[in-house]
Amino acid sequence: RTAGTQLADRWGINPEQFWLRDRLPERPVTYDEQKGMWNVYGYQEVVRVLSDPATYSSDTARLLPERSEFTEGSIISLDPPQHQKLRKLVSHAFTPKVIADLEPRIAALTHELLDDAGERIDLVSQLAYPLPVIVIAELLGVPAEDRNLFKEWVDKLLERSGQFSLVEQSEEQDKQMEAALEQLGHLSDYLGEHAAERRRHPREDLLSKLVQAEVDGNKLTDREVVNFANVLLIAGHITTTMLLGNTVLCLDEYPEQKAKVLADRGLVPGAIEESLRFLSPFATTARVTNTEVELGGTTVGADQMMLVWLAAANRDPAHFTEPGVFDVTREPNTQIAFGRGIHFCLGAPLARLEGRVALNILLDRFPGLRTDPAHAPEFIPAPTMTGVRRLPLVLK
Numbered sequence: 001r002t003a004g005t006q007l008a009d010r011w012g013i014n015p016e017q018f019w020l021r022d023r024l025p026e027r028p029v030t031y032d033e034q035k036g037m038w039n040v041y042g043y044q045e046v047v048r049v050l051s052d053p054a055t056y057s058s059d060t061a062r063l064l065p066e067r068s069e070f071t072e073g074s075i076i077s078l079d080p081p082q083h084q085k086l087r088k089l090v091s092h093a094f095t096p097k098v099i100a101d102l103e104p105r106i107a108a109l110t111h112e113l114l115d116d117a118g119e120r121i122d123l124v125s126q127l128a129y130p131l132p133v134i135v136i137a138e139l140l141g142v143p144a145e146d147r148n149l150f151k152e153w154v155d156k157l158l159e160r161s162g163q164f165s166l167v168e169q170s171e172e173q174d175k176q177m178e179a180a181l182e183q184l185g186h187l188s189d190y191l192g193e194h195a196a197e198r199r200r201h202p203r204e205d206l207l208s209k210l211v212q213a214e215v216d217g218n219k220l221t222d223r224e225v226v227n228f229a230n231v232l233l234i235a236g237h238i239t240t241t242m243l244l245g246n247t248v249l250c251l252d253e254y255p256e257q258k259a260k261v262l263a264d265r266g267l268v269p270g271a272i273e274e275s276l277r278f279l280s281p282f283a284t285t286a287r288v289t290n291t292e293v294e295l296g297g298t299t300v301g302a303d304q305m306m307l308v309w310l311a312a313a314n315r316d317p318a319h320f321t322e323p324g325v326f327d328v329t330r331e332p333n334t335q336i337a338f339g340r341g342i343h344f345c346l347g348a349p350l351a352r353l354e355g356r357v358a359l360n361i362l363l364d365r366f367p368g369l370r371t372d373p374a375h376a377p378e379f380i381p382a383p384t385m386t387g388v389r390r391l392p393l394v395l396k
């Protein structure tokens, strides 16, 4: 048994789904006939794809039967030069200083959420989910009390975005797509109302900054503001939640690593980076080939969908020594869970800050925290996401 599969054995996780393996498939680039898509697994190949947006486009929706006004123009699916224009504008509002200034508020919220904790908690519902959602809602300037509303829409949206095939286009799949777009419609209407209000009465929040931002004579359209706020709200919901849950789970699984972090809090950022590598929250991202390419010893035609497996690249033994070992002192840790290149995660500084602050407070207040032997964690069932959705802990 390798170190990497210990976690899978203990909690009955499918190691294939979670990339809890120490070996990549024999070929770094393979074709999935059932889905009609390519898989890219090797670290080197993943970096190559993400670093070359002229060849590998992010506009994956162009292969889908119908386009949607909700996804069109979203920053994640744009290519140069449009991407650069939008990224510049939103970076103007979502700056490192805006993020760094949030530290005291993140700490206060973490304490507040933990004050309600008894001897046992579900880490996800009591801290890892509400914390990032409240932070992003406050930052955007939408009422944090509305979070049950957008939780419902986002949960429904993610529930339906599980498996998708380009080959077997079925009525069921069309229905799921329609239902997902309906949820996105609710979220967009809601954010659109708030954005319109900020155009009339600007405040000190991110939505006001987004409607006012101007770079090189360009401003964001209403649709662009709403689409970007959508991305932030969805990203703010699930990603940091998975990161915090996964980090606590890993420290519980490898007590000698937890002991190191407890003894030297300077290792907290290292634990967060290693958790991102070991259990990468977004297992995949996607690209479409603009031309025929040679990648990983294989020829791939033009207009082909590629699933880019960040989780696999993060366990590529050609790049990482002993990828199946969870090591908070790994140096250098060149994990690629936030992507690479022009679309590198804009929220990475926020996710890292929330992870560091919350983990430090958890360890300060409950150094003996451990998984509850009476209640096993539950994992998100979608194959493209790696994270817990319930993590019962005993705190004292």
Ligand code: HEM
Residues within 6 Å of the ligand: 050, 058, 075, 076, 077, 087, 136, 231, 232, 233, 235, 236, 239, 240, 243, 280, 281, 282, 285, 286, 310, 337, 338, 339, 340, 342, 343, 344, 345, 346, 347, 348, 350, 351
């Ligand atoms: C992009 C992962 C947290 C906002 C991305 C990408 C990845 C990623 C892999 C690149 C996708 C691609 O190249 O196709 C993660 C992970 C997170 C996290 C693992 C937490 C552990 C966040 C948070 C926010 C955020 C908290 C905002 C509040 C964004 C945005 C983009 C992005 C706006 C698009 C950037 C662009 O296209 O230029 N994220 N993310 N992310 N992320 Fe994150």
